[in-house]
Each structure stands twice: as C-alpha cells, then as structure tokens.
Amino acid sequence: xxxxxxxxxxxxxxxxxxxxxxxxxxxxxxxxxxxxxxxxxxxxxxxxxxxxxxxxxxxxxxxxxxxxxxxxxxxxxxxxxxxxxxxxxxxxxxxxxxxxxxxxxxxxxxxxxxxxxxxxxxxxxxxxxxxxxxxxxxxxxxxxxxxxxxxxxxxxxxxxxxxxxxxxxxxxxxxxxxxxxxxxxxxxxxxxxxxxxxxxxxxxxxxxxxxxxxxxxxxxxxxxxxxxxxxxxxxxxxxxxxxxxxxxxxxxxxxxxxxxxxxxxxxxxxxxxxxxxxxxxxxxxxxxxxxxxxxxxxxxxxxxxxxxxxxxxxxxxxxxxxxxxxxxxxxxxxxxxxxxxxxxxxxxxxxxxxxxxxxxxxxxxxxxxxxxxxxxxxxxxxxxxxxxxxxxxxxxxxxxxxxxxxxxxxxxxxxxxxxxxxxxxxxxxxxxxxxxxxxxxxxxxx
Amino acid sequence: xxxxxxxxxxxxxxxxxxxxxxxxxxxxxxxxxxxxxxxxxxxxxxxxxxxxxxxxxxxxxxxxxxxxxxxxxxxxxxxxxxxxxxxxxxxxxxxxxxxxxxxxxxxxxxxxxxxxxxxxxxxxxxxxxxxxxxxxxxxxxxxxxxxxxxxxxxxxxxxxxxxxxxxxxxxxxxxxxxxxxxxxxxxxxxxxxxxxxxxxxxxxxxxxxxxxxxxxxxxxxxxxxxxxxxxxxxxxxxxxxxxxxxxxxxxxxxxxxxxxxxxxxxxxxxxxxxxxxxxxxxxxxxxxxxxxxxxxxxxxxxxxxxxxxxxxxxxxxxxxxxxxxxxxxxxxxxxxxxxxxxxxxxxxxxxxxxxxxxxxxxxxxxxxxxxxxxxxxxxxxxxxxxxxxxxxxxxxxxxxxxxxxxxxxxxxxxxxxxxxxxxxxxxxxxxxxxxxxxxxxxxxxx
Numbered sequence: 001x002x003x004x005x006x007x008x009x010x011x012x013x014x015x016x017x018x019x020x021x022x023x024x025x026x027x028x029x030x031x032x033x034x035x036x037x038x039x040x041x042x043x044x045x046x047x048x049x050x051x052x053x054x055x056x057x058x059x060x061x062x063x064x065x066x067x068x069x070x071x072x073x074x075x076x077x078x079x080x081x082x083x084x085x086x087x088x089x090x091x092x093x094x095x096x097x098x099x100x101x102x103x104x105x106x107x108x109x110x111x112x113x114x115x116x117x118x119x120x121x122x123x124x125x126x127x128x129x130x131x132x133x134x135x136x137x138x139x140x141x142x143x144x145x146x147x148x149x150x151x152x153x154x155x156x157x158x159x160x161x162x163x164x165x166x167x168x169x170x171x172x173x174x175x176x177x178x179x180x181x182x183x184x185x186x187x188x189x190x191x192x193x194x195x196x197x198x199x200x201x202x203x204x205x206x207x208x209x210x211x212x213x214x215x216x217x218x219x220x221x222x223x224x225x226x227x228x229x230x231x232x233x234x235x236x237x238x239x240x241x242x243x244x245x246x247x248x249x250x251x252x253x254x255x256x257x258x259x260x261x262x263x264x265x266x267x268x269x270x271x272x273x274x275x276x277x278x279x280x281x282x283x284x285x286x287x288x289x290x291x292x293x294x295x296x297x298x299x300x301x302x303x304x305x306x307x308x309x310x311x312x313x314x315x316x317x318x319x320x321x322x323x324x325x326x327x328x329x330x331x332x333x334x335x336x337x338x339x340x341x342x343x344x345x346x347x348x349x350x351x352x353x354x355x356x357x358x359x360x361x362x363x364x365x366x367x368x369x370x371x372x373x374x375x376x377x378x379x380x381x382x383x384x385x386x387x388x389x390x391x392x393x394x395x396x397x398x399x400x401x402x403x404x405x406x407x408x409x410x411x412x413x414x415x416x417x418x419x420x421x422x423x424x425x426x427x428x429x430x431x432x433x434x435x436x437x438x439x440x441x442x443x444x445x446x
Numbered sequence: 447x448x449x450x451x452x453x454x455x456x457x458x459x460x461x462x463x464x465x466x467x468x469x470x471x472x473x474x475x476x477x478x479x480x481x482x483x484x485x486x487x488x489x490x491x492x493x494x495x496x497x498x499x500x501x502x503x504x505x506x507x508x509x510x511x512x513x514x515x516x517x518x519x520x521x522x523x524x525x526x527x528x529x530x531x532x533x534x535x536x537x538x539x540x541x542x543x544x545x546x547x548x549x550x551x552x553x554x555x556x557x558x559x560x561x562x563x564x565x566x567x568x569x570x571x572x573x574x575x576x577x578x579x580x581x582x583x584x585x586x587x588x589x590x591x592x593x594x595x596x597x598x599x600x601x602x603x604x605x606x607x608x609x610x611x612x613x614x615x616x617x618x619x620x621x622x623x624x625x626x627x628x629x630x631x632x633x634x635x636x637x638x639x640x641x642x643x644x645x646x647x648x649x650x651x652x653x654x655x656x657x658x659x660x661x662x663x664x665x666x667x668x669x670x671x672x673x674x675x676x677x678x679x680x681x682x683x684x685x686x687x688x689x690x691x692x693x694x695x696x697x698x699x700x701x702x703x704x705x706x707x708x709x710x711x712x713x714x715x716x717x718x719x720x721x722x723x724x725x726x727x728x729x730x731x732x733x734x735x736x737x738x739x740x741x742x743x744x745x746x747x748x749x750x751x752x753x754x755x756x757x758x759x760x761x762x763x764x765x766x767x768x769x770x771x772x773x774x775x776x777x778x779x780x781x782x783x784x785x786x787x788x789x790x791x792x793x794x795x796x797x798x799x800x801x802x803x804x805x806x807x808x809x810x811x812x813x814x815x816x817x818x819x820x821x822x823x824x825x826x827x828x829x830x831x832x833x834x835x836x837x838x839x840x841x842x843x844x845x846x847x848x849x850x851x852x853x854x855x856x857x858x859x860x861x862x863x864x865x866x867x868x869x870x871x872x873x874x875x876x877x878x879x880x881x882x883x884x885x886x887x888x889x890x891x892x
Contacts, residue, residue: 037464095451381585
C-alpha cells in the first residue's frame with residue numbers, strides 16, 4: 001500500500017490540527033456573538049445542483065461520483081462533491097423558504113476541486129463563510145466588516161486593515177473613463193492587481209487588456225491621485241466627482257455614505273479601514289460593497305474577503321433574495337498562527353505524562369493521574385506498565401509533553417512524587433498533597 | 447432546481463447543529479484529558495487503499511469518484527470516499543512510521559457509504575473513533591473503557607452500563623461447546639443477539655445457524671446460568687471453568703483479570719460494568735477484550751463500542767501493531783440529547799435581539815449591542831433599520847431569541863432601554879448602566 005494521501009490532499013496530524021481547531025473555535029465565538037448560526041450541508045450534491053452555476057471551467061473541476069452499486073471502476077455519475085459553500089446555501093434557502101430572514105449563517109466545511117496537481121494548490125480544503133441573506137440594508141454589510149474586524153482582533157492579529165470599495169462605483173468609474181463595455185471587467189481586474197504589481201504593473205495590465213487611451217490614463221489618474229488618503233472623505237469626494245453623473249454611481253456613493261456611518265456605529269476603528277477605489281475582488285457576481293482584509297505579517301495577501309451579491313442566490317437556483325457575505329481564508333490564517341506559535345511550545349495535547357514505574361505502583365500512578373485530570377490539567381498515563389522509565393521519558397519528549405510525574409515505590413511510601421521538567425531536565429520531589437497546584441505553577445496556569 | 451439534499455444525506459440547520467456541536471466539544475474535552483490527540487484525513491482516498499479491506503459487500507458500498515478532468519458523466523474512477531476511520535488510521539501509521547507510540551488519537555469526521563436508500567440509514571454520517579495503537583497492554587483497554595465511562599458521564603447520562611467480554615474466551619467457549627469450526631462465528635452472532643431477542647430468540651438463532659446439539663445446549667446452559675450476576679468474579683470463574691482447558695481461553699482469562707484490576711485503578715465504578723459472556727460485537731476482527739456501552743434512555747441500543755484488534759492495522763496495509771479502540775455513536779447520542787433538550791429552550795444562538803427603532807437611534811442601538819456582546823452575552827441587531835418593531839419581534843420569536851431590547855428615542859433621552867421577555871411577553875424598563883447585569887439575571891447566567 002502506498003501510504004501517502006491522494007495528490008492534493010493532506011493528513012492533519014495532531015500538532016497541525018491543534019492550531020486550526022483553535023482558529024475555528026475563535027471565529028465561531030465571534031460569529032455566534034453577532035447572532036450568526038451554524039449550517040452544515042452534505043459533501044454530496046446532485047450534479048444538476050452543482051453544475052452550470054459558475055461556468056465551464058468550474059464545471060470541469062467538480063469531482064463526479066459514480067452511481068450507487070457500481071463496484072466496477074467505470075460508469076455513470078449522478079452525484080458530485082461540494083465545490084463551494086454558496087451553491088449549498090442557495091439550495092438550503094430554496095428548500096427552507098420559511099426560514100426566518102435575514103438568515104444569518106456561518107458554514108465551516110471542506111470543499112473539493114479537481115485542480116491540476118500543483119504546489120500549494122489543494123483538491124480538498126476547508127472554507128469558512130459567513131453570510132446574511134434577505135436584507136439589502138447596508139447595516140448587514142457594515143456588520144460583515146465589523147465581524148471581520150472583531151475576528152482578526154480575536155485571533156490576536158495586531159496589524160491588519162480592511163479594504164472597502166463598491167462595485168456600483170467601479171462600474172460608473174468605467175463609464176466615466178469611457179472604457180469600452182467589453183473591456184470593463186478586464187480593466188477592473190487590472191486595477192485590482194495594484195497591491196501585487198504596483199503602478200507600472202497596472203499600466204502594463206491595462207495595456208495588455210487592450211484598454212485604450214484616454215481611458216487607461218483616466219483610470220491611472222484617479223487611482224494615483226497623490227491626495228488619496230484611503231479615508232472615507234477622500235473616497236466619497238472622488239467617487240462623487242467621477243461617478244456622480246451616472247445613476248449607478250450615485251447609488252454606490254449613497255451606499256458607501258450609509259456604510260461609513262454604520263461602520264462608525266459598529267465601532268470599527270478608522271485606522272482599520274481603507275477605502276480603495278482600485279480594490280475590485282476577482283469574482284464577477286458582486287453588486288454593491290466589497291471588502292477584503294489583509295494582515296501585515298507573513299506577506300500572504302488577503303485573509304478574508306467578500307461583498308454584496310444581490311442576484312446570486314436566485315442565479316444559483318435559490319429564491320430571489322439580496323445577500324452579503326464574507327469568506328475567511330482559514331488555511332492561510334492557520335498557517336500564519338502556526339508559524340507564529342512555532343517558536344513557542346510545540347506540545348502534545350497533554351500537559352503531563354504520569355510514568356508507570358512498575359506494576360506494583362500502577363494503581364497509585366493511575367490515582368495520581370485521575371487527580372491531575374480532575375483539576376482540569378490534561379494528563380496521560382504511559383500505557384505499558386513494564387516499559388523502562390527511559391523509554392517513557394523519550395515518549396514524552398517525542399510528543400512534546402512538558403512534564404513527567406514519576407510515582408515509584410519509594411515515593412508511594414513517603415506520599416510524594418518526582419516531577420521532571422523535560423525542557424530543563426530539572427527534577428524535584430513534590431508532596432502528593434500539593435501536586436496539582438505545583439504542576440499548575442510550573443505550567444504557569446495560575 | 448430540486449432543493450432537497452441527495453437521498454441519504456441531510457442538511458443540518460442551526461437548531462440541529464447546536465446539540466451536535468456541544469456533544470463534540472464534550473467528547474473532545476474528555477479524550478484530550480486522557481492524552482488522545484486529534485487526527486484528520488482527507489475524504490478522498492485512492493481506490494487501492496479503500497478496496498479489498500472489508501470484503502466484497504463493503505467494496506460495493508464505496509463511493510467511487512471519476513478521474514480528474516472528466517467533465518462528462520461517464521468514465522473511469524481512481525479515487526473513493528472514506529468508508530470508515532480505521533483504514534485511514536492504518537494508512538497514516540504506514541506513512542508516519544516514526545510517530546511516537548503508543549499513538550493515541552481520536553478522529554471525528556464523516557464517512558460515506560452507498561447504502562440502499564432506507565429510513566434511518568444514511569449515506570453520509572459522522573464517525574467518532576478513539577484508538578490506541580502500539581501497545582498490547584490491558585492498560586490501554588482499561589483506559590478505553592474509562593474513556594467511555596467518563597464521556598457518558600460528561601454528556602450527562604445518569605443510567606448507563608458498559609458490557610465487557612473477550613474474544614479469546616468466546617473462541618475457547620466455542621471449542622468447549624464443540625461447535626464445528628465453520629459454525630463458530632454464526633453461533634457467536636446468535637449469542638450476541640440476546641439483548642434484542644431474548645432466550646427463545648437465541649435458541650432459535652442457534653438452530654437457524656445449524657449449531658447442533660449438544661453444542662447449542664452447552665451454550666444456552668452457560669449463557670442462562672441463573673447464578674450469573676454480571677460481576678467479574680462470576681465471569682472469571684465461569685470462563686475458567688469452560689475455557690481453562692484451552693490455551694486461548696487461559697490467555698483470555700488472564701487478560702480479563704488484568705483488565706478488571708486496571709479498571710479498578712481507573713476508578714470505573716463497579717455498577718457501570720457488566721461482564722457478559724454473550725456479548726460478541728458483530729465485526730470479526732477483534733482479538734481480545736471487547737466492550738459496548740448502553741444508555742437506559744431512548745431504548746436505542748448501544749451508543750459506543752469497540753475492542754482490541756491486534757492484527758487489523760497490518761491487514762489493512764499498515765505496520766504490524768497491536769491496537770485497541772472504541773467508536774462513539776455520535777448521531778445516536780446527539781439524537782438522545784436533542785430529544786432530552788426539546789422541552790427546554792429551542793434557541794437561536796443569540797440570547798438577545800437589539801431591535802432597531804429607526805435610523806435616528808441606530809447608533810445607540812449598535813452601542814447597546816456592542817456592550818452586551820462585550821460582556822459575553824450573544825446578541826444580534828436586527829439588520830433592517832426601517833422595519834416595523836412588530837416584524838422584529840416576530841423575527842426573534844421565529845428564531846427563538848428569548849430577549850428583545852428596544853432602544854427608542856425616548857429611551858435614549860432618558861438613558862434607559864425596554865427589555866421584553868418573549869416567553870412571558872413581559873416588558874420592563876432598565877437603566878442603561880445596569881443593562882448587562884439585568885440581562886444576565888433574566889437569562890440566569892449569574
């Protein structure tokens with residue numbers, strides 16, 4: 001048997017899961033604090049639900065499953081694996097039309113994509129989506145940005161910003177710059193690369209996308225206005241100046257005014273927010289405010305992003321409901337926090353290993369372990385009573401358990417135990433009566 | 447679009463997930479307390495890993511996935527969906543041979559089986575396995591039973607028992623009763639049905655399985671010995687009497703003596719344990735102690751079970767390591783606790799809805815919500831500032847949010863809010879300064 005997992009998939013061993021599970025616990029706490037509730041849908045969906053929703057390229061990336069009862073290796077497919085969390089959301093909204101609205105849900109589940117094997121590109125990965133379905137109010141968009149802010153703060157990031165823009169304003173901007181209709185989306189994509197490729201890069205991208213002069217020059221002029229502070233006042237003035245002549249543009253400006261007011265009420269600090277005319281997000285289904293969060297550390301681009309998509313739920317086969325939502329890059333965030341914690345203790349889940357000296361004192365060892373556990377400190381017992389102590393210490397070392405408690409016959413007779421810190425190799429005798437608090441003191445839990 | 451999920455799969459809406467997630471949090475806490483660490487493996491496995499492990503019937507139930515890049519509905523399969531959590535465990539042990547042993551892991555993930563559609567039988571369901579790989583010591587089996595006991599206690603079950611037996615003793619019992627070799631497993635399966643079908647049922651099953659006299663009579667005599675107390679002393683005496691002449695039987699008796707001693711050290715109460723010669727568990731790969739847990743409520747049979755399987759990891763393609771483990775019926779346990787809680791509050795995740803009177807006091811409403819959240823009480827704001835209060839109350843009712851806080855212009859002027867309890871429809875005015883503690887008092891959180 002070739003023991004590696006299939007290409008593009010991963011096993012998560014305990015040390016890797018620990019950080020990820022902590023990230024998930026933290027984000028769930030923030031989401032639920034705001035009244036978002038969990039949703040889970042099956043990995044399996046009917047092919048007619050999955051296909052024809054995001055275009056031919058996405059359709060080719062859907063994993064197809066053979067009909068039941070085909071033990072052979074060939075045959076016809078009727079099911080597929082979930083490709084994202086938005087199609088299932090649309091399906092759930094259609095299946096549960098009486099669900100109270102706005103429906104505020106989060107969903108943290110894996111999705112599968114039959115990508116070409118490639119470094120850092122996975123065929124199975126977890127998505128983490130928060131969405132609010134059923135209201136067109138900017139209050140929902142402001143809350144979404146507040147959720148991003150509170151989540152990143154709760155995860156312990158100190159230096160992050162949320163970039164905000166509006167698709168209606170972007171669209172009016174294209175009209176103002178007189179970009180030919182068929183090139184609009186290409187021009188928007190070119191602008192969106194500013195953070196990655198810089199000023200010259202955007203210029204080159206616009207040219208490569210055949211955006212003609214003077215349109216390209218107009219775009220560059222607005223994007224690189226030296227007075228652009230990224231603050232809301234500048235943003236609204238600029239947007240009003242170039243988009244105010246277009247109905248869509250006026251709507252966008254009015255949305256952003258409301259959004260900024262509400263963000264203020266949600267107490268999202270000004271210095272977290274950056275209003276960026278160039279920020280566009282790649283997907284073409286957004287219809288209003290869009291937002292994207294970046295952290296300074298790691299240099300890995302955005303860690304969360306989303307926007308308003310008022311027509312998508314209906315397009316995907318659900319009821320016609322306005323919606324806004326954001327997606328967190330759980331795997332990127334976990335990688336960042338894992339790197340941050342790498343220097344810190346790379347621990348097993350247990351704080352203490354109770355070593356078993358021999359069978360004669362096994363009962364005492366298990367009693368000690370139960371006491372430690374009862375006091376809320378995780379504690380495992382070495383499960384082979386006949387093993388040499390040296391082997392048990394190696395096991396604790398290999399798992400990264402910081403403390404070993406040895407209960408030998410001499411110790412039992414005197415009502416004490418030996419406590420060894422593996423990092424320093426220091427060993428000290430501790431009376432049984434004070435063991436729990438001594439361990440907590442060493443582990444700095446009190 | 448047909449909005450229902452595929453046959454044999456389910457959407458989990460918020461109210462259903464809440465209990466399940468609490469069950470998962472509780473069991474994880476117990477597992478980690480004993481030093482078990484999480485493992486996750488991909489849903490996708492190569493077909494050569496999945497097939498040929500549990501026989502032809504299981505092979506037919508594996509969902510097969512078409513090769514990448516096949517956008518058509520027909521073709522060749524090279525991957526399959528995880529069928530259980532034991533094959534992936536064996537694969538991970540093979541891929542990570544330097545992992546510290548004993549390797550104590552738990553895994554809580556869905557598995558997929560292409561079962562015939564049938565009520566209560568699912569094609570996608572969650573398994574929850576705890577295993578200890580790499581030691582033959584009975585200490586590991588005792589710990590497994592202690593984990594079952596502590597888990598059921600932590601879940602709030604008051605009336606449960608763990609039935610314990612040993613496959614070596616069962617095998618020697620078959621030799622003692624002179625059951626023909628080819629009928630041994632059928633006879634064991636017949637005995638195992640005792641709890642379901644009673645004495646006459648077992649007799650009929652033995653006859654139907656062609657177990658001849660006097661073998662069937664010998665079996666019935668031992669099983670229905672009126673002196674059988676289910677206590678360890680009776681069990682060891684009986685086992686010694688019929689199995690003591692067989693080497694395997696003597697090994698089994700010696701294992702059970704150790705196991706009973708260790709269970710005592712682990713402080714598993716006697717009245718939780720039942721030593722049952724008839725209990726066999728259905729799968730044929732167990733090699734030593736086996737155990738199964740039942741709860742009194744609900745009448746749903748076992749909620750957890752497992753045993754020692756010293757040869758399986760190697761049979762499944764992993765290294766040759768002894769192992770013991772238990773599987774929790776997470777979905778059954780969740781169903782039980784859901785039923786138990788049905789009478790209690792069927793709540794939304796938020797404790798409080800802050801209603802938005804109108805735009806003029808929106809800022810104040812959001813401030814109030816932030817204060818409530820900061821104090822650790824979940825709180826959502828109604829996301830459409832123009833909605834009528836009656837609509838906002840209906841929303842809270844529909845979601846089961848127990849408290850609504852109304853912040854109106856008059857209230858803002860006087861630094862108070864209105865707090866309405868939806869169950870009693872009682873409303874009272876609360877000063878802003880004391881709001882957080884007033885809410886916690888109503889919610890009985892202090």
